[in-house]
Amino acid sequence: xxxxxxxxxxxxxxxxxxxxxxxxxxxxxxxxxxxxxxxxxxxxxxxxxxxxxxxxxxxxxxxxxxxxxxxxxxxxxxxxx
Numbered sequence: 001x002x003x004x005x006x007x008x009x010x011x012x013x014x015x016x017x018x019x020x021x022x023x024x025x026x027x028x029x030x031x032x033x034x035x036x037x038x039x040x041x042x043x044x045x046x047x048x049x050x051x052x053x054x055x056x057x058x059x060x061x062x063x064x065x066x067x068x069x070x071x072x073x074x075x076x077x078x079x080x081x
Contacts, residue, residue: 016024
């Protein structure tokens, strides 16, 4: 009895020129830049909501609270007597 031959598996082969690789890199960079800018825009609107919404909700004249400011203080060393 003859041994069965395994069918050859055809491998997929990509050949790209340097300009094609550069074009793919430019497109990828533009996509990443767009996603970054979209994320910054969304983050700013989530963290800092517009001030107009607070004024429209209340009919009274209420001033907006002052922003919280934390100041660092220097440590003073005590002298030993």
